[in-house]
Amino acid sequence: MSLIATDQTLSGSFDAFKESGPLKTGLPPSAYTDEKFWEAEKAKLFPASWVLVGFAHEMAKSGDTVPVTVGDSPLILVRNQDGSIKAFHNVCRHRCLKLVDSPQNVGRLLKCPYHAWAYGLDGALRSTPYFGGEEPNSVPEGFDPQEHGLKEVQCAVWYDWIFVNVSGDAQPFDEFVAPLKNRLDGLDFEKAKLVGVIDLGIVDTNWKFLMENFIEPYHVQFVHSSTTDQPLIDHYIVDDGHCQGSAVDLDDENEGGDGSGNTLAVSSRYLTLFPTFVFGRYFPDQMGVHLNIPVGPGKTLQRRAIYMTDGTELDTESAEKLKQLWIDVHKEDHEVCIRLQEGRKSTVADGGVLSTHWESSVRNFQEQVLEAVSK
Ligand code: FES
Ligand SMILES: [Fe+2]
Secondary structure (H helix, E strand, C coil): CCCCCCCCCCCCCCHHHHHCCCCCECCCCHHHHCHHHHHHHHHHHHHHCCEEEEEHHHHCCCCEEEEEEECCEEEEEEECCCCCEEEEECECCCCCCECCCCCEECCCEEECCCCCCEEECCCCEEECCCCCCCCCCCCCCCCCHHHHCCCEEEEEEECCEEEEECCCCCCCHHHHHHHHHCCCCCCCHHHCEEEEEEEEEEECCCHHHHHHHHHCCCCHHHHCCCCECCCHHHEEEEEECCEEEEEECCCCCCCCCCCCCCCECCCEEEEEECCCEEEEEECCCEEEEEEEEEEECCEEEEEEEEEECCCCCCCHHHHHHHHHHHHHHHHHHHHHHHHHHHHCCCCCCCCCECCCCCCHHHHHHHHHHHHHHHC
């Protein structure tokens, strides 16, 4: 991997990171706090990547439309009449007004509130009233509506998860998900059932801290002692290109835990896809996905969708109990991630030093970050 010089465009030095010897340092504080680094992530990293932007079940009906932002680009996700989900730049082709500003069902047409240009759910421009003059259907000479449809953005839906790639030149989606798909151990999405989505709100930390925290299992037995019962040494590291995380294989799912059902002590997969996709599987019957939306260098919006993988429909009490368990786990993670962010304000803060055993995948994640913003 080539880590090219970034110092002209990014404030702060990455020399120590690039030059670290057998003991690896982490990214310097500026990568988490600096506006310039954040601007580079918005301009380069997120648009070039496959980014999770939403849950398909939240836009179930034809005409359901959800505005999202990737980098600085306003986008819209639209459920079409054929059931497919498409993504477009959220920009009217007349005068570039942001078309949709809140989730809504638009019926069959996306109508601009300014001069009433209307687009089909497929993005095609359908009407431009009085554009050519006094006649309602007139258009100026040389104007071809076919050339003025909404600009489409590359979009892929995998099970309940909607991804977009703004640049259009990320690797093919199948290749992107392959390293995670290969670790699903026969998981059948047809059988899976949504339990619910937890809104965790804005967390005062950089998005990378949430990712790194999920990738490394080193903290689990210390931070989650009240919600999990998985000894560190049961974990092994997954470090496979842009798929990073860890896993635990236990022989007997009924072993471990305190027997109360209030803790997690099961075989698990904690897997990520660069940059922001987080997938957890908890045997025998649960999985979860984090929707991480970076909104500033020190702020990340987080939601979590919980699913039963065997199709079990939980009663309300069990569903609430499960949601509360996950809220508690996330809170434990948020607390340390917020303090990671706060620690970066210190004059003595640097890249720290990473465990060559437990945090090698964190380091590889960080190298991918630096490579993506350096392009
Ligand atoms: S800006 Fe959309 S119709 Fe004029
Ligand atoms: Fe954690």
